[in-house]
Amino acid sequence: MDIQIEKLTKTYGPQTAVNDISFDVKTGEVLGFLGPNGAGKSTTMKMITGYIGIEKGDIHIGGKSVTNPSNDLKKHIGYLPENNPLYLDMPVMDYLEFCGSLQGIDTLNIDKRIREMIGVCGLNREKHKKIGELSKGYRQRVGLAQAMIHDPEILVLDEPTTGLDPNQIIEIRKLIRDLGKEKTVILSTHILPEVEATCDRILIINKGKIVANGTPETLRKQAQGNEVLKLRIEDGDADLILKSLKELNTVQSVEYVQQNQNLFEVQSLAEQTSKRHIFNLCVQKKWVLTELTPMETKLEDIFRNLTVN
Numbered sequence: 001m002d003i004q005i006e007k008l009t010k011t012y013g014p015q016t017a018v019n020d021i022s023f024d025v026k027t028g029e030v031l032g033f034l035g036p037n038g039a040g041k042s043t044t045m046k047m048i049t050g051y052i053g054i055e056k057g058d059i060h061i062g063g064k065s066v067t068n069p070s071n072d073l074k075k076h077i078g079y080l081p082e083n084n085p086l087y088l089d090m091p092v093m094d095y096l097e098f099c100g101s102l103q104g105i106d107t108l109n110i111d112k113r114i115r116e117m118i119g120v121c122g123l124n125r126e127k128h129k130k131i132g133e134l135s136k137g138y139r140q141r142v143g144l145a146q147a148m149i150h151d152p153e154i155l156v157l158d159e160p161t162t163g164l165d166p167n168q169i170i171e172i173r174k175l176i177r178d179l180g181k182e183k184t185v186i187l188s189t190h191i192l193p194e195v196e197a198t199c200d201r202i203l204i205i206n207k208g209k210i211v212a213n214g215t216p217e218t219l220r221k222q223a224q225g226n227e228v229l230k231l232r233i234e235d236g237d238a239d240l241i242l243k244s245l246k247e248l249n250t251v252q253s254v255e256y257v258q259q260n261q262n263l264f265e266v267q268s269l270a271e272q273t274s275k276r277h278i279f280n281l282c283v284q285k286k287w288v289l290t291e292l293t294p295m296e297t298k299l300e301d302i303f304r305n306l307t308v309n
Ligand SMILES: Nc1ncnc2c1ncn2[C@@H]1O[C@H](COP(=O)(O)OP(=O)(O)OP(=O)(O)O)[C@@H](O)[C@H]1O
Pocket: 012, 015, 017, 035, 036, 037, 038, 039, 040, 041, 042, 043, 044, 082
């Protein structure tokens, strides 16, 4: 089920939390929603899931507007809210049964779905405990299980891996990736490697506005600008190598990374690559090129550039 967000706006008193944003999410896509604290991620997710009303703009899910109550779209959506509200006095199994029945799962299937979710979310050892007795990570797993219990076509997950241990993080990321092959998934996170590991596309929001929208590679390319290469060239005098690299007609600048290690950083001119020229230079001078690494812009740097102001 595709989601289309059109000119969505939400204000709280004088503050505009979400400011005229538009984007699409397609079936079979995992969209990573990034942004600093207070950027408007949770507010957007709450509007998509119908948890809060829309003030301006519209959201279409499978072509139908969420503003029309007769469309009854909530059954297609699984939602893990940011603070993962749970009934602490209920045992895990009872809670999942309750959530399943609220979602309209029939009694024949409910036990099967609960067993599946207990397995998928690693809750087997804790399934008879009251939720209030569970550790933070296990509560998060219960929140994920309730979001998925009715096998929804759309999953909206607000910081799904918060509080999970490293093993479970890897399992949940894999699960999200697998689910994302068939479903529509939107997840918010502050963990940037998580976005790279899980998401097909990244949306960065800052102060209620979208400031970036694309695959990690596209965002890198946009931020990267000129080619930057890290080189180690051995069997030659460092100063002579530096001078010769500077003379290449594709090179804009050359700096030492570590002079005594013959390590250099070469920046090429716009739209140019220097790899072949560097290789040929080394052959001609009988120097040995032992390292040539393209330097990629880190997602952290892209995020900081777009959101620090
Ligand atoms: N119920 C509310 N009443 C007043 N202001 C609110 C309310 N909910 C959110 N806000 C404000 O709207 C802005 C966006 O909040 P939101 O929770 O959407 O941000 P977020 O991107 O999810 O942040 P975080 O990463 O910290 O969870 C914030 O400045 C917040 O204080």
